[in-house]
Amino acid sequence: MYTTASARNLAQEQAAEGELDRSEISLLNKLLNNEINEINEGQVEIRSQQSDPSSPLYSTETFESFQLKPELIAACYSNGFNQPSKIQTACIPLILRAPSRDVIAQAQNGTGKTATFLLALLQRIDPTIEAPQGLIIAPTIELAQQIEAVAKKLAVHMPEVKIRCAVRGEIAPYGTVFNDHIFVGTPGTVEKWLTRFRTIRSEHLICTVVDEADDLFQLQNVKQNLTRILDFVKKAKPDCQLLFFSATFSDDDLAFIKNTFVPETYFITVHRSELSLANIKQIVIPCESREDKYQALRNVYATISNTASIIFAYTRASVDWLATQLRKDGRNVATLHGNMTTEERAQNVVKFAQGDYKVLICTNVASRGLDIPRVTIVVNYDPPVKYSAVTDPSAMLQTEGNLGYADYDTYLHRIGRSGRFGRPGLAVNMVDSPISGQLFREIEEHFGTKMQVIEPNNYDALFELNDAPY
Structure with missing residues (x-):
């Protein structure tokens, strides 16, 4: 569970992370898309x-x-x-x-x-x-x-x-x-x-x-x-x-x-409820802790075919940690965050688009603008949060009632990385605390959709996802 200090630091890092500027988005899209x-x-x-x-x-x-x-x-x-x-x-x-x-x-x-x-x-x-x-x-x-x-x-x-x-x-x-x-x-x-x-x-x-x-x-x-x-x-x-x-x-x-x-x-x-992209299946995986959440992520990748996916995390440190852990498990992963050079980001997204990497782990810098083809799975390792709506960092710790800082537009843009051009896609939303669970419930209510809840060790349900036409 976050402390008030850690909540404040998280908000500051997210504000600093921002998004890629338009010139770099244009460059990366040019590298990513060689056809119309x-x-x-x-x-x-x-x-x-x-x-x-x-x-x-x-x-x-x-x-x-x-x-x-x-x-x-x-x-x-x-x-x-x-x-x-x-x-x-x-x-x-x-x-x-x-x-x-x-x-x-x-x-x-x-x-x-x-x-x-x-x-x-x-x-x-x-x-x-x-x-x-x-x-x-x-x-x-x-x-x-x-x-x-x-x-x-x-x-x-x-x-x-x-x-x-x-x-x-x-x-x-x-x-x-x-x-x-x-x-x-x-x-x-x-x-x-x-x-x-x-x-x-x-x-x-x-x-x-x-x-x-x-x-x-x-x-x-x-x-x-x-x-x-x-x-x-x-x-x-x-x-x-x-x-x-x-x-x-x-x-x-x-x-x-x-x-x-x-x-x-x-x-x-x-209507915004229609913008949740009907061709994208949205699921929630509830976990007891951050450690359990990573094990649940491993379970997802162990049961779903080796297809192109993007994982969104809160911070640069989280992105780098996830990349290290997944590499230890033998997976080829690329990262994308604001502490990398333009050249490093360009190299990683090109290798991802070419299939050299099957997993791209990133902060919100890739949630908007980048048009990455052939992505079928988006994992919200952390829910999107609108930090501009948080005036008191301690408010980020409350669990009762409507939190009011779920970032609906960013969620839409994140999961929209899958399901491109009419293809079906999958959004995996991971919960490790009452707060993250409440944020995803608010997103669910906002878009008028129902997310299927799958327990992290329910391999039968995860294998069923593998049979979907992603």
Whole structure:
């Protein structure tokens, strides 16, 4: 059990740990992903889930029902999109409705958000007008390049449509005026090309998309660039449609976007209870102590197939200790935390993605932003805690009533590392005290889900998990 002093130290270390900065996340994602996951990953699982009404991929509509161009319908099928997902069914007709309305849309990762706005935009492009008509803004170079690649795949039967990336490193000599139909870029480069150099002209813009909008509005400099872009577009082309997409929106994000840019807008949002990812099985393993908890972790790995997994722990010391213990047990593991160099983190995540390591042990630095494919199991060795909600460290020791500092968004992002692109996944939540047990109960209540309780020595139940399609 933690003392008040240890609780204070834990809170301080967690605050110092923070998250990776965007430049490093972009670098690591570039190393992790050599292909476009949005289209090429997990097609079989996506097809199977599209017949399940509880799945976010489920839909009774067809791409033909949206009255899309034949070239776009053909591209959907050739890229493995058999049916539109829920977010596509809700958004595409609304975006295409005349007169156009601004839209804020929220849906979990892997459910087709990228294809949603790209299909709607490509449907509206007039290739006979040789001028920019669509603008898409993404938080990182890597994501912008991925969106560009997906756009080109969806426009494969529309060779007259030109698509260009506007990111750092792309050359635009002074006086250049591009006539590409769609630009995908990061806020800094787009702001320069659009508002200062006029490399991107605004006269024919019909739609501006902000992807991962919640992330973009978190960093002050990026937020300023994005605000200048949107203010410029609103003044230069008042009828330009604005679309904001993300997996999560805080109430503050929604209020800021609505009040600042789109006072008259449609909201298409998934309830938080639905964001617990229906395709991820969540279990709780209660333990008597920290020592028993590690033995329970060994039992999990002894009974479940040797598949890619991520373990989240509170502190750097916990990460290093777990790595040492698992290596003693003969397992190849990598670590990721804030006390490592960028080069060390890059080396470890690449080896993990390549399969040299089957287990990645990390602090919250990897809970958001990193898009690690093929992870099927996430272990919450320690529950996610929102330390900003703890004003008195001794309050972290109370066990009665609602604790109030369970970090629901971080839990969502953690377990979202599995179950990517429609695949099934497993979240293992480990409890070693009344406090950690209460935190997971609050998470359970928040998302309106029920976690299966499995005793640490119930090998039959653990073996049953091994039979699931992870």
